[in-house]
Amino acid sequence: MINALDTFTDSLPNTDLIAKYNQSCPRYTSYPTANVMKPLEPWVYSAALLSVKEKPFEPLSLYLHIPFCADICYFCGCNKVVTKNRKEADKYLDYLAKEMAMLENLIKKRRTVNQLHLGGGTPTFLNDGQLTRLMTLLAQHFKLSKDETREFSIEVDPRTVNASTLALLKGLGFNRISFGVQDFDSKVQKAMNREHRLEDIEQLVAQARLLGFTSINLDFLYGLPLQSVASFARTLSALIKIKPDRIALYHYAHLPERFKSQRALDRLGVPDSQLKLTLYQQAIDNLTESGYRMIGMDHFVLEDDELYSALQHKKLQRNFQGYSVKKACDLIGLGVSAISQTDSMLFQNAKSLDDYYQALDSSTFSYDKGCLSNETDTQTRSVIMQLMTTFQVNIQAFESTYGVSFKQTFARALSALTPYIKDGLVEINKTWLQLTPKGYYFVRQIAAQFDSYHNNNSTEFSKAI
Ligand code: SF4
CATH class of the missing domain: 3.80.30.20 (tm_1862 like domain)
Incomplete structure (x- = not known):
């Protein structure tokens, strides 16, 4: 297995690779x-x-x-x-x-x-x-x-x-x-x-x-x-x-x-x-x-x-x-636009001061939108957070925790990763999905392939570089 981070500095991708994968993606703080x-x-x-x-x-x-x-x-x-x-x-x-x-x-x-x-x-x-x-x-x-x-x-x-x-x-x-x-x-x-x-x-x-x-x-x-x-x-x-x-x-x-x-x-x-x-x-x-x-x-x-x-x-x-x-x-x-997060839910306070004040004047919280996580979200979160913090996913550990097949659960994502594998950015075997040092630069894009809400053509987020 690649020793994460040791070879980070020698592995800068070339401009063709950057142009190929430089799409807009979330930073996955949640x-x-x-x-x-x-x-x-x-x-x-x-x-x-x-x-x-x-x-x-x-x-x-x-x-x-x-x-x-x-x-x-x-x-x-x-x-x-x-x-x-x-x-x-x-x-x-x-x-x-x-x-x-x-x-x-x-x-x-x-x-x-x-x-x-x-x-x-x-x-x-x-x-x-x-x-x-x-x-x-x-x-x-x-x-x-x-x-x-x-x-x-x-x-x-x-x-x-x-x-x-x-x-x-x-x-x-x-x-x-x-x-x-x-x-x-x-x-x-x-x-x-x-x-x-x-x-x-x-x-x-x-x-x-x-x-x-x-x-x-x-x-x-x-x-x-x-x-x-x-x-x-x-x-x-x-x-x-x-x-x-x-x-x-x-x-x-x-x-x-x-x-x-x-x-x-x-x-x-x-x-x-x-x-x-x-x-x-x-x-x-x-x-x-x-x-x-x-x-x-x-x-x-x-x-x-x-x-x-x-x-x-x-x-x-x-x-x-x-x-x-x-x-x-x-x-x-707490406060205007602040986001809360529990195991099963994300929710956000009103984004404008007027709406925030008005809700509290009526003794109600100003939460105006949220998102409930289902079982698939929980599994996807575990994969995306592993990628963001270790540049790898322990497939066997995932399967024993959730009792499902990694390959079947993420069939769409694994197929979308084919070009990343061909370009030497991701390696996969029975136990690990591992980013190569060159792949570290594309961690957001690779994580996004697992994100069932994300559209690769979105312009909503910043580009990686
Ligand atoms: S970066 Fe934005 S939030 Fe921070 S001080 Fe400037 S205007 Fe305010």
Whole structure:
């Protein structure tokens, strides 16, 4: 069997292969994916929440969406509300408090929250008082873990914080932090309408380390307008000097027909597939030479980071926030557009603030769409998540867990994989379906062949490169 990841850097596919398979696919942070959700009867959501209460000894994961941003970044595809009025956040916290109280009523404080993630928007749009109020509310309505192994993380826009904000966040219980940087080049930053100084990022990371945050992450994008091999080399060199524990390097998905703000970038154009591939290769080479290990799609970590050891021991998990070491457990999403996930269901809060507020004014949850998983979805999820976290599927283990034939259950997918096998991207025998190192670059496309909801001609998602 191929030793996953060791040969990653020597196996870049050629442009013909990329052109052949560079279709638009989900990132599979969940299966089924969020786009298949549809409106459901209200009792279905309540049943899903009640099932959460039935597992008192399992940990619970919470996601809180803070939708506000003081300015818009043109590349952004997130659900956000651009405003400079901080009072909007006070009103929003009032409604989050209502939602938390309703959840407490239903699921009680029986399960310990060992994963908490604040995302956005910009969570640090909230000022110190608002952040403190938010954590106080959470502690009132949920049983928050005090264990050191808990993962309480926050996405930070470096333009919105200073050393004292970081100290406050640590004091409030956060132990993981992720800074959204995207690029250090001033021209690229200006074009994105997101400017910050390298020195500020260096200082913030140093401060976060001093305060005891672990697994510090920096987010970057490749494929942005104005990025060149030379500018990206400078960005990578600065990044390597800072040496965060984790780096998330995402492909910029230019989908102006879906995200209005990206239309501001149309006049600049985006790098073509060949340049994007070169930037990606440049990142892989530079980061691996500097001690980083690629642990799966988009993510690099230092060898002493727990994600690396999870990868080696095949314990890596994938969830809406990317990769994690914690076993996927039920996730409750709070706030506008937040997604919840239980064993059998995905469901999402209303996407507009008005709809979210209106539902809570009538003392009802604002869940407006969801998706119930059937047995086939559960089996497919297990295959797709194995591919996303290990680049392989243990066929024998699958068959003994589910009591069905892998070949028969996934006959359509296996037939669709024929060209991938011929092109040396996938190998299959009785025991394993295994991606080759060249195939790692196509993990999303290969996973998509198992996805019974996915259409290979879809343009709904970003392309892999
Ligand atoms: S990238 Fe982040 S800070 Fe910028 S507009 Fe999007 S959500 Fe807001």
